[in-house]
Amino acid sequence: MRYVRLNISFLDEFIFNMKIRIKIWLEDKGRPVLGDGRLLLLKAIDETGSIQSAAKKSGVSYRHAWGQVKKLEKRLGVKLLDHTIGGKGGGGSKLTTEAKAFIEKYEAIGKKIHSWVEENFEDLDI
Amino acid sequence: MRYVRLNISFLDEFIFNMKIRIKIWLEDKGRPVLGDGRLLLLKAIDETGSIQSAAKKSGVSYRHAWGQVKKLEKRLGVKLLDHTIGGKGGGGSKLTTEAKAFIEKYEAIGKKIHSWVEENFEDLDI
DNA sequence: TCGCGTTATGCAACAACAAACATAACGCTT
């Protein structure tokens, strides 16, 4: 859930049905660490077993996906992927337990915020 | 308030003090209508009485500020500025009552969300 | 041994957005 719909009216004359959109992310030392884009990628890597297929699934280039994971690893100082190059299927990547634990924390925060917003604003007349 | 600080820990080993950043905006037909950038501009116009000084105050170019207001007016279908060209002080712009009423609604939503997040996450250990 | 699919990485091309520049119109002030 990344938005809610609600009706905004003012001056007894104007009524708009609009979305409230919400974007949340974690930041460290002024730099973005983890947001929905990278989360999507990591989860896709977890599901597919490779950066290549995760990138396709997420609709971004491999080059980009790889760079995003690299940046996240650097900013976090934690190894996020176990990878193999060559071999059956050409190789692959899977999330480390650290990566899984971290994204779980992030998802918990996101869910809590989004569901509160949904409960308090969805279909509201304001 | 656009963020809160909190401690994220996992696997009994990793602890990070990070910011949760939150950005909210209104959207109509898939297009952004009003967010913090345009809100800042409108409020600055209200305070200074001209787009020119509002742009300076907000750290953006006049060209940009003017375009933002124009886009907002178009997407909302509501006149937002009363302007004069020439004359004392060169002219100026002021918000219409519709503009004031609209940004008031937007600010109320933003404040409610931000303060809830602050109350529920600030300095939290998670 | 060759091919395939993957990771890994640099670099050029491109797209989106904002700044900067250039004019024009306007109406008070001097």
Add this chain to the structure above:
DNA sequence: AAGCGTTATGTTTGTTGTTGCATAACGCGA
């Protein structure tokens, strides 16, 4: 009448992020 500061708008330049291309290394399978 000239100048100033503003609105208004088109055009050019610059910045940032993403894609696309190119290349290398790797290890299993045919």
